[in-house]
Amino acid sequence: MDRFLQISSDERLFIIGDVHGCYYEFYSLIEKIFARYGEDTTIISVGDTVDRGDFNLKTIKLCFELKEKRNFYEVQSNHNLKLYRWMKGKNVRISTGMKKTVDEIMALCEDEREYLRERYINYYQSLPLYIIVNDSVVVAHAGIKDEMIGKVDEKVRDFVIFGETTGKYTEDGFPERVDWTKYRKINENSPKIVYGHVVYPEPYINNRCYGIDTGCVLGNKLTAYNPFTDEFIFERARKVYFSFD
Template identity: 70%
Template sequence: MDDFLNIKTEENVVVVGDVHGCYLEFLQMLDEIKKMYGEKTLVVSVGDTVDRGDFNVEMLNLCFRLKEEGNFIEVQSNHNLKLYRWFKGKKVNISYGMKKTVDQILSLPEDERNRLKEKYINYYETLPLYLIINSSVVVAHAGIKDDMLGKVNKKIKDFVIYGETTGRYTEEGFPERVDWTRERVVNENSPKIVYGHVVYKEPYINNLCYGIDTGCVLGNKLTGYNPFTDEFIFIKAKRRYFSFS
């Protein structure tokens, strides 16, 4: 746990933005990925697969199954880390978004709940902090700076999982975040960095950094991105599952 993963693949790769319990939209995304690129496509999740949406247990079980089948990797993220800490008996602040996940888990029969707890703890402990693919694409939940690549420490982990904030909030109720992509200096050897965490109406592209959390759980859409073909896949949200107001 808490290490990065460096992989090589000749298969197509699609990185999917924050799902947040939007299980039905994620299933649709998987179908679209298979249609476009084939069954062997490597699907990478930027994390935050739970909380705020309505199908959090379903998402967890699907992620377990996809990982067992191969061709699926999820990176560490703040919402999933919080769930891991809750399962481990740590004291966490159960916000409204997380309460939906916790309530769903607590509604399960005790034996099923215990099985889920054990599976999730084992699952989360195998997730890489960030992922480097073919030395040319990096996937990190909240992003990563070039001087952090190939390294792991507490400062890097905090940045990758939580990002940087100003301490202020936007009109929509989001923490105001520091746009670390603006400072990036790129050259012909710079990898693409694909991340989630920060919600945009459309994918945010800046200095070879691709922000692909497009707020599916807020009623917008789920985004997938193939960094090698530079193609996007969009799945419209079936409804708004969560509101900050």
């Protein structure tokens, strides 16, 4: 599990922000991408495909299908890691958002649950910590610092999956996060870094870093970004699926 992946791609590549069980927005956004650029377009998910939304099983199964039949990749992330640990029988705290995923799974018959459990464990274990594309783009769930690229030690793993926090909380209920992008020193050879994890109303761009979690599950929109053409494609949320109120 603790590895990074290097891939090559042409300009037909889109990176999709945190889905959080918003299956219909996820599916529709991928259909838009395929319609415009072809069904062999490479898709990378920044992770956190589960929890908080209403269609977690459908989203998981779509990821399975995409990985089997398409040029689809996903990186490790905190919500999916927690689900993986729960599937492995570890003692994890089931938050309100995670309960929606767990309830869907527990509603399955025993055989279906066991089949999903084995398949999901194998799926998550196959995911890289982060992905380097053409040596010019890095995709990591919570981001990555330049000195971490090419490494997979515990410090890198924690930053890539969980990011940095101050220990405080915002008015919206989110952990107050350190904006590591502010301190990045860039030059003409610095790769673009595309990440999710932190919710922004619009894509957040700073020092060649692109935050693309635009809070679909909170009622905003799902974002896809092409780092080679600098194009964004959006899919509006069907509804507010989750609130911290």
